[in-house]
Amino acid sequence: xxxxxxxxxxxxVRERMASPNSPLxxxxxxxxxxxxxxxxxxxEAQSCGLDASAALERTLQEVNDWHVLxxxxxxxxxxxxxMNARTKTLWLPALASLLGASLAMTxxxxxxxxPRLVWTGQVEMAFYVPWLALLPLFGASGAYLSRRAxxxxxxxxTASLAPVLWLxxxxxxxxxxxLASRGFSSLLYxxxxxxxxxxxxxxxxxxxxxxxxxxxxxxxRQPRTT
Amino acid sequence: xxxxIRSKIARGSGELAILSLLAxxxxxxFEISKQIGERTGGxxxxxxxxxxPLLYDMEKxxxxxxxxxxxxxxxxxxxxxxxxxxxxxLAPLKEEWRTFFQALDTLAGVSHA
Numbered sequence: 001x002x003x004x005x006x007x008x009x010x011x012x013v014r015e016r017m018a019s020p021n022s023p024l025x026x027x028x029x030x031x032x033x034x035x036x037x038x039x040x041x042x043x044e045a046q047s048c049g050l051d052a053s054a055a056l057e058r059t060l061q062e063v064n065d066w067h068v069l070x071x072x073x074x075x076x077x078x079x080x081x082x083m084n085a086r087t088k089t090l091w092l093p094a095l096a097s098l099l100g101a102s103l104a105m106t107x108x109x110x111x112x113x114x115p116r117l118v119w120t121g122q123v124e125m126a127f128y129v130p131w132l133a134l135l136p137l138f139g140a141s142g143a144y145l146s147r148r149a150x151x152x153x154x155x156x157x158t159a160s161l162a163p164v165l166w167l168x169x170x171x172x173x174x175x176x177x178x179l180a181s182r183g184f185s186s187l188l189y190x191x192x193x194x195x196x197x198x199x200x201x202x203x204x205x206x207x208x209x210x211x212x213x214x215x216x217x218x219x220x221r222q223p224r225t226t
Numbered sequence: 227x228x229x230x231i232r233s234k235i236a237r238g239s240g241e242l243a244i245l246s247l248l249a250x251x252x253x254x255x256f257e258i259s260k261q262i263g264e265r266t267g268g269x270x271x272x273x274x275x276x277x278x279p280l281l282y283d284m285e286k287x288x289x290x291x292x293x294x295x296x297x298x299x300x301x302x303x304x305x306x307x308x309x310x311x312x313x314x315x316l317a318p319l320k321e322e323w324r325t326f327f328q329a330l331d332t333l334a335g336v337s338h339a
């Protein structure tokens with residue numbers, strides 16, 4: 001809690017702007033500037049007759065959401081626009097993972113690789129084993145590129161899973177047609193389809209991504225309160 | 227009017243207000259916000275949350291530049307001054323707003339409201 005008589009404005013700004021989800025900490029210079037602004041706002045409120053605690057309360061109303069402010073300042077201070085940041089951390093790595101997996105499947109089919117058929121008792125499932133064996137590479141490339149661009153762990157996972165997220169979307173979009181033509185029996189095929197095209201390839205992709213998820217980009221150590 | 231358009235208008239008016247003030251003299255953030263409030267009779271108000279993202283963005287675009295300097299009370303403050311690039315922006319920005327208000331005036335008679 002700040003000292004009501006003489007608040008430590010830098011400490012207040014640092015504490016309120018700190019976010020566990022944010023990989024970047026604002027520069028000390030920015031914190032000092034915002035703290036100076038709050039200090040003068042508070043002094044002015046006191047000179048208008050407010051007592052210290054009321055002045056502090058009014059001063060803190062200058063900012064509704066500190067995390068939003070921190071994000072806006074980061075964007076303003078950043079050398080690139082936010083679209084570029086998202087493109088670099090998510091879309092490009094996801095595209096690399098998706099293209100790699102798609103090209104590998106196309107090439108394997110061109111050279112005549114046949115799927116291994118597995119009879120489950122109800123449905124025959126087809127697995128391209130060489131493709132599944134290659135998937136960790138593409139999961140790793142998505143996660144690696146995302147991490148290199150400063151992506152969060154969630155972004156890295158999403159980028160690495162792009163090939164199966166695309167397949168999942170296709171499954172979901174086509175299921176209503178299947179339901180209409182085959183009735184509820186299509187739900188069984190849907191379930192096996194999810195396992196065959198989403199769950200098992202997803203696990204393979206995640207296996208490749210794992211080494212790049214563990215090493216989180218830790219936030220810089222916050223400066224000590226002065 | 228969509229939120230996006232309102233936001234662009236607010237941003238544009240903020241840029242013009244800040245550039246106009248800094249064209250007169252270098253000021254630091256609190257002074258900018260205070261002078262805008264006082265000179266517009268409170269019609270335009272900048273809180274810390276609205277002022278600094280805009281100032282930093284204008285600094286990134288090279289319109290203003292900040293430097294630390296002691297104020298009259300001897301406390302270090304980050305003063306902003308207009309750059310030649312910012313000065314170049316001021317006239318076209320004023321012209322854009324003049325055109326905008328003339329257009330609104332033609333449509334809605336806002337200057338006589």
